[in-house]
Amino acid sequence: MFNNIHMPMIEETLKTYLSTIPDGNLKQAISYALLGNGKRVRPMLGITLLESLGINPLPYLNALVAVELIHTYSLIHDDLPSMDNDTMRRGKPTVHIAFDEGTAILAGDALLTDSFYLVTETKALTGDEKTQIISILAKKAGSLGMVLGQIKDIESEQKQISIEDLNLMYELKTANLIQASLMTAAVIGAKKDIALYESLGYYIGLIFQIQDDILEYTLTPDEIGKSKSDELRDKPTYVSLLGLDKSRIILNQYTQKLNHLIQTLGLENTSIHDQIKQLLTRKK
Numbered sequence: 001m002f003n004n005i006h007m008p009m010i011e012e013t014l015k016t017y018l019s020t021i022p023d024g025n026l027k028q029a030i031s032y033a034l035l036g037n038g039k040r041v042r043p044m045l046g047i048t049l050l051e052s053l054g055i056n057p058l059p060y061l062n063a064l065v066a067v068e069l070i071h072t073y074s075l076i077h078d079d080l081p082s083m084d085n086d087t088m089r090r091g092k093p094t095v096h097i098a099f100d101e102g103t104a105i106l107a108g109d110a111l112l113t114d115s116f117y118l119v120t121e122t123k124a125l126t127g128d129e130k131t132q133i134i135s136i137l138a139k140k141a142g143s144l145g146m147v148l149g150q151i152k153d154i155e156s157e158q159k160q161i162s163i164e165d166l167n168l169m170y171e172l173k174t175a176n177l178i179q180a181s182l183m184t185a186a187v188i189g190a191k192k193d194i195a196l197y198e199s200l201g202y203y204i205g206l207i208f209q210i211q212d213d214i215l216e217y218t219l220t221p222d223e224i225g226k227s228k229s230d231e232l233r234d235k236p237t238y239v240s241l242l243g244l245d246k247s248r249i250i251l252n253q254y255t256q257k258l259n260h261l262i263q264t265l266g267l268e269n270t271s272i273h274d275q276i277k278q279l280l281t282r283k284k
Contacts, residue, residue: 022173175205
C-alpha cells in the first residue's frame with residue numbers, strides 16, 4: 001500500500017526496542033504482535049511529515065514509532081474475547097489465540113507503557129518537547145480518546161445509532177492516533193500549526209475508517225487479512241447505516257475537505273501528500 005522507502009527504518013527501530021525486553025513468553029507475544037504485516041500508517045505519516053518540513057526524521061524515530069506501540073496494544077486488546085473476540089489479525093491468528101488471553105493482556109499493557117518510555121529515550125527532543133508529546137499521546141490514547149472510542153464501540157453493538165455518534169466513535173478509535181502521529185511531528189517541526197495537523201489527522205482517520213467499512217463489506221476476510229467482526233457482532237458501520245453508495249459519496253466529501261487542508265498547510269506535492277494519497281486509495 002505505502003511506498004516502503006521508510007519501512008526498513010521503522011522495522012529496525014521496532015527490533016531495537018524488542019531487544020531491550022528479556023527473553024521469554026512476554027517478549028515472544030509482543031514480537032508476534034508488533035512485527036509482521038502491519039501497514040505502519042501512523043509512524044509513516046509522522047516520518048514523511050518531518051521530511052516534508054525539511055527535517056531529518058532519523059534522530060526522532062523512537063518518538064515517531066511510539067504511536068505504533070500504542071496502536072498495536074489497542075489491536076491486541078480489541079481482539080480479546082471480552083471485546084471483539086477476533087481470531088485473525090494482520091493475516092495470522094490473534095495474540096490471545098496464538099498464546100493465551102493473559103499473555104495477550106500483558107503484552108498490550110507492556111506496549112502501552114513502553115511507548116512513553118520510547119519518547120523519553122529520544123535524545124534529540126528537548127524536555128519540553130518530550131512532555132508535550134507524552135501529553136498528546138496520553139490524551140489521544142486514554143479515557144478522552146481511543147479507550148473512550150472503544151467503550152462506545154462496545155456499547156453500539158446491536159443498536160441503531162446516528163451517523164454523528166458513529167463519526168465520534170471513529171474519531172476517537174481511529175483518528176486519534178493518526179492525529180497523535182502528525183501532532184508529534186508538528187511538535188518537532190511546526191509548533192504553530194499543531195491544531196491544523198490535528199484537523200488533518202481527523203479527516204485522514206475518518207476517511208480511513210469509512211474505507212474500512214466499505215472494504216469489509218466488499219471483500220472477504222482473506223482479502224482484508226482480518227475477521228469480519230463488525231458484521232458478526234452486528235456493529236453499526238457507514239455501510240449498514242447509509243448504504244454503500246451514500247458512504248462513497250460522503251467519503252468523497254471528506255476527501256475534498258482533506259485536500260483543502262493540505263493546500264492550507266502548503267503540503268501539496270510533498271512526500272506526506274504522496275503518502276496520504278496512497279493511503280486513501282488503498283484496496284485492502
